[in-house]
């Protein structure tokens with residue numbers, strides 16, 4: 001039976017899919033420059049590749065108008081060469097990133113004119129997560145022996161409540177195929193989406209307190225393969241924000257009304273469900289329950 | 298507690314091992330080989346090695362047929378799925394359940410299938426409740442009350458798997474009737490009976506009880522393990538349930554799992570309601586607080602009621618202080634892919650590719666796999682009618698069966714803004 005060798009192999013070899021937040025609206029207002037952040041990330045990715053020659057790294061850009069694959073260490077299309085001053089990881093990734101950022105900006109132009117400012121748009125995390133999961137399925141398909149996949153979300157911009165359903169779908173699919181989603185969130189408030197993603201899939205959610213030491217956090221918390229994690233004392237969860245988004249205004253709420261037919265969430269009372277069209281009976285503020293009745297008695 | 302302990306370390310590999318271990322439990326002569334005909338799915342490759350037959354194209358065709366069938370049924374009975382179900386599972390533990398026509402015994406097989414069913418049920422019906430009732434010695438006994446935690450039901454059932462005496466359909470129905478008459482009006486009342494016996498030993502008129510069930514709008518379904526019985530058929534027909542008799546274990550599994558997806562809600566059976574609910578935050582792993590359910594100080598875990606800030610240990614539950622229904626929001630979100638299904642992708646026909654080859658991308662948008670078959674000719678692929686991105690067949694299946702997101706649509710904002718503007 002091939003199970004024993006495959007286990008040895010799969011425990012230690014990682015397929016790390018990184019989603020990199022490139023949202024220009026976030027980085028232009030953030031105290032820590034993107035270029036410095038990127039240099040920490042690149043050093044970290046390089047160290048992953050150096051840990052084992054079988055390790056594989058894939059980088060996906062999470063833009064604010066589009067998402068794309070930036071780098072795949074297993075791809076034979078990497079045109080850069082290590083002979084220059086930079087290893088191929090750096091040159092290819094940076095080249096693709098430049099092209100992507102320019103394209104992302106292009107897509108933004110008509111939108112900004114139409115919308116006329118307002119709140120900065122969130123990054124398309126749902127898109128890059130979906131792409132990462134598709135990529136990981138391909139690794140699963142490649143045969144009984146495949147590296148252990150995990151996703152690392154490097155995110156700074158705030159959650160986009162309109163992506164709620166799509167992100168939850170991605171989380172459940174990741175959970176179903178036991179792919180942990182690690183999240184390193186550097187924004188000012190915690191990200192409810194990423195907290196839930198890491199909690200549900202068994203990954204690590206961490207918000208580094210000092211961005212200057214980012215590489216240290218990366219290499220001690222997020223570099224460990226899944227097998228080794230069982231032996232380490234990794235940062236404990238500081239709680240999970242389970243707030244949901246309402247379907248009517250795309251607001252994040254901690255209390256709301258749920259349609260008993262389709263489970264849509266609304267922030268205020270409606271007479272009719274806008275998702276499934278059910279007309280609600282009498283306005284009921286609570287489920288009548290045995291404990292309720294007991295208390296009144 | 299550290300949640301890393303629970304995580305399976307290497308996905309599919311472990312599952313396979315368990316399956317193998319399952320088979321190894323049985324003696325060689327007890328295993329069934331006639332069914333799977335595994336030798337037929339092998340072929341020899343160039344080097345003489347045995348390989349499974351390449352069936353991707355066939356599988357994909359089957360999958361597309363299934364998808365189309367699903368889409369057409371969804372269009373007619375869209376969304377109207379009664380998702381808050383109150384289901385009693387009645388397990389017949391009369392002496393007929395000790396028969397060994399299913400290996401090792403009917404009882405053990407039922408236990409296994411009910412366990413699988415309970416897990417699947419809560420996956421598909423996050424807000425629903427299950428209760429367990431057993432029939433033994435002519436008496437019905439309530440094993441667990443209606444509740445939302447799969448583990449407690451499974452534990453209770455596994456501890457009580459022994460059989461004796463006669464079965465009594467009437468006693469079981471009367472007991473369940475009493476419990477189900479108390480539930481809120483928006484809930485769907487259901488009973489699923491796993492019946493091993495070929496007789497029922499009742500204290501009164503069973504027909505009367507069946508009429509009572511019908512009046513209380515309780516949908517009763519029966520899965521028989523022996524042979525068809527008139528009374529079971531009558532019960533299910535009268536109450537709008539289903540009746541079937543299992544041929545073997547795999548058939549039984551199929552029949553039981555058929556009850557996991559929500560039945561089409563019949564408008565008169567339950568009224569739609571807006572229920573006020575809270576989505577509590579999970580506290581830090583190191584936090585210490587007094588919970589209201591055990592009334593003692595506990596470290597870690599725990600959820601905080603958003604209205605009165607009191608601590609509870611488990612979800613779903615009802616806040617003991619303010620009465621708010623507390624639920625974990627991911628529980629709700631698990632069913633949202635039913636509400637917003639993604640459209641089936643269009644097959645990219647070979648001829649249109651040749652005509653407009655500039656439109657054809659060489660890699661799958663999702664997984665970056667090359668879409669070119671041997672000889673650099675475009676292979677089979679599909680395209681999303683909304684975002685026009687191309688996907689490989691494997692991604693097509695994964696996207697529709699598990700992910701429920703189109704990576705292309707999700708990663709382009711302009712498509713969103715266009716739809717909202719219109």
Ligand SMILES: [Zn+2]
Nearest residue numbers: 246248249267
């Ligand atoms: Zn709202």
Ligand SMILES: [Zn+2]
Nearest residue numbers: 259262273276
């Ligand atoms: Zn609804």
Ligand SMILES: [Zn+2]
Nearest residue numbers: 602605616619
């Ligand atoms: Zn409360």
Ligand SMILES: [Zn+2]
Nearest residue numbers: 661664689692
């Ligand atoms: Zn693909």
Ligand SMILES: [Zn+2]
Nearest residue numbers: 681684703706
């Ligand atoms: Zn699409």
